[in-house]
Amino acid sequence: MDNINVLIIEDVSSESDALVKVLKENNYTIVGVATSFKEAISMFYKKTVDVLVIDVFLDGKPDGVTFAETINDIPGALKPFVFLTSSKDRQIFERAKLTSPFSFLLKPFNELEVLYAIEMAVEKFYAQTNGFFSEDQDTVISKEYLFVKKKNSLKKVLIANVLYIEVEERYCNIVTENEKFVILISLTKIIELLDADKFCRTHRNFIVNSQKIEEILVSENLIILKGNHKIMLSDKYKDLIKRFHVLK
């Protein structure tokens, strides 16, 4: 599991310092603090950013919104972001609203509010409402990452690294090449959200990353994955063999 990379765009150092402190305490990685529009643009493209925290006003101008609008116009570039604002000035809000999906945090804010706002931004951005907060789910799935809520923090897992997923009632055991951990999500949801070309079900309780398959032993109903993980292959899901070109 990796930390979430946050880019902060805030011109007042006292405020950005407080933010950095809060986020670091909660295991977020701060990739940078930009104080102007230009700096923000260059940092955004140089670094790997998962979440943005943007102050609406930079040096008295609504450059924060302009920045959001700029990255909003580039397809695929946009990341989940949170606007920071000290007033609910309707005009600015109407403008900021156009950059969707859009979350904001009203100053002054406490630690919990920042964390909640970031989580909400991720949820909304990947259109998986209530992905982090209910008792039976703590994960939001994007194309590249699984975002998992661990206590007050968020973690990410590169989906490409996942070997297989074992489902146990409400939990899913995620097994990657290096680690193993538990997330909360229902089977139907995870199947729906994962790329069907890469992940396929081999058993009532198993979902396998097809790119990690090393061997299929049809007679023994077994699939052998990278790292010598042995996974059951039940008759019901044997059709998946047809997806591979078999050498005879």
Added chain:
Amino acid sequence: MTKIKLFIISILLSYTSPFFSKEQSNRDLLSVEIKKKAREFKKEINFNKAHLFFLKKNWDSTLVYSMKQLSFNNHDNELTDYCHYFRAFSFKQKNLLNEAKNEFNAVSNKFRFYYKVKMYLGEISLELRDFSKAIRYFQEIEKLTNDDAFDFKRSNVSHNLGLCYLHLNKFDRAEEYLFKSAELQQLEKDTLLLISSYMDIANLYYVQYKDRQAIPYFEKAYLLSKKVKDFELKRKAAINMAVVEENRKNFPLALVYRKEYESWKDSLNDQNKIWAIAELEKKFTVKQKEKEIKVLEAENQLKIAERNGLFYSSVLLLILFGAGVYFYKQKIKHNKIILSQKEELDELNATKDKLFSIVSHDLRSSVSALKSSNVKLFENLKRKNFTELDKLLHNNSAIANGTYNLLDNLLNWALFQTKQLYFKKESLHLFSVIQQIEFNYKSFMLDKNISFENTVSKNIFVFADLDSLKIILRNLLDNAIKFSEENGSILIYTRTSNNSFCDLVIEDSGLGMDKNTQEELLNETVLLTKKKNNENIGTGLGMHLCKTMIKKNNGKLNIESQENIGTKIIVVLPKFKNHG
């Protein structure tokens, strides 16, 4: 000399008379056939027009349209024949005999009425005094069977043949044919033609100087002529008698006849004159009528113009009236709106003034409390009395927090009043939001040693605007702390009332309130009374804001309270529905 003069008169009569009667008799068959053809060739406009004019005896127009038909369309032989026939007949009627002859000759012998063509050719030849040719034509017709298919009068043919022979001085044959025609005419009861036949027979004898045989016929003709109305015939019969008597040297009688002849001539003239006068009168009356019609038309136009003018002006007036009424109503409406707005404004202004005074009073008192507290702080700092310092700082922070809350509410209230508050409902995790609010109050609750518990179900998502929900929760929690004694407890929990709403309960073990206060709090109108607990800052603005925000989030507010036991503030909020 006299006999020759007599002779000429009789010819003129003989050939004019035939086609009066003939036309009437043979029209039937021919016109029926023409109409049939016209229907058959509906598309030939020119032919149709030609046939119509032909039937109406409008010869000039017939000539024009049949010409057009001939020049444009030559496909159908039958039509061509009809057209030539129309033209020939029309020329003949207009006495252009050579043209008529040419047109008749143009008609092909397959033509249904070719016998008529021959008949007319015979007549034309007779008129052009080409008697032998005429005889040939007539004899051909005579040979035809006496059938209904050929509707012409045999008597005419015989008569005409008789005339031809008479002119050729072949008296025997002439006599034969004339008698035959007279016989037939007697059978047909055609008195007019019979008279001319008698006269021709008389002439026949007279030319041969068979006076004795001639005279009875002249007399017969004369007697018969008295029965008819034809002046021309009467005149001719009379002059014939006059000539006969003159030749017999019976001058008195001849004179009588001549006088009669003159009188018929006069009456003929008179009649012509009468006709002419009648025609003139007719024309005059027609003109008169036309004039009247014109005058009437002009009058009508005037009347129509007048009526239209009246109509338009009345419509205009009606529209003006309608517009007037509409604008008047609009004005009244506007006035009403303005009046209600004025009242609303007055009320708002009064509220604002009151609020302003209370807020400024509160701010003043809290800031003065801070000031005096600061003085104490300085004193204690000098004396290095740190325990007292700590106490004073806590006190200061509580005052600052209270003042901040007041100002925050004021700001939100102002934003709400000016409709500048951004409002967006979304799915919110109620537990997390309460946690966030609680976070700010932890230290105060610790100061008062209040136990706090948030047992809201983590599976509840409400559909509300985040910031307004925070305002609501902040104020309610603030109140709960404010009205709690030391060592009290505050509980926040939910009880689900139904599928679409959840009840959020904020329960404290504080002062509680009586029924009146509860009702006052729930009252819609702005409530700005100083609270009993005078130590605490409060304007009622917080509660008012709560009520407004709850309403805007489609929620409800309820209060359950008992004095000195505690209060339950119940906020009913709509659940987020799509959460499955």
